Amino acid sequence: MIRSILFHIIPLILPFVVYGVYLYFNARAGGDKKWGKTSLAISTISGLLLMAASLIGLGLVTGEPSEGTVYVPPRFEDGRIIDSQILPAEKKE
DSSP states (O other): OHHHHHHHHHHHHHHHHHHHHHHHHHHHTTOOOOOOHHHHHHHHHHHHHHHHHHHHHHHHHSSOOSTTEEEEOOEEETTEEEOOEEEEOOOOO
8 A cells, every 4th residue: 555655656746856955955055046836837747747657657567467367247146246256267278
């Protein structure tokens, strides 16, 4: 659960943290840059793009393999509800 949350939150917040660190060191060096609407918009868009990329990547590398398995949906049998199952597919010879 925590891994899933981190895959959503960290890519979204990372551009803000990086820009905040940049502003901190810029101020220490005597610069006068501050948070502006443009920098917030760019950080938000890049954070959303990073989050989308991490979700796509996570979806591609995790999950059940679709080959060699059969999904059996839930069903009603003898007055009981039988849960859905993922069963190995029967091998054809």
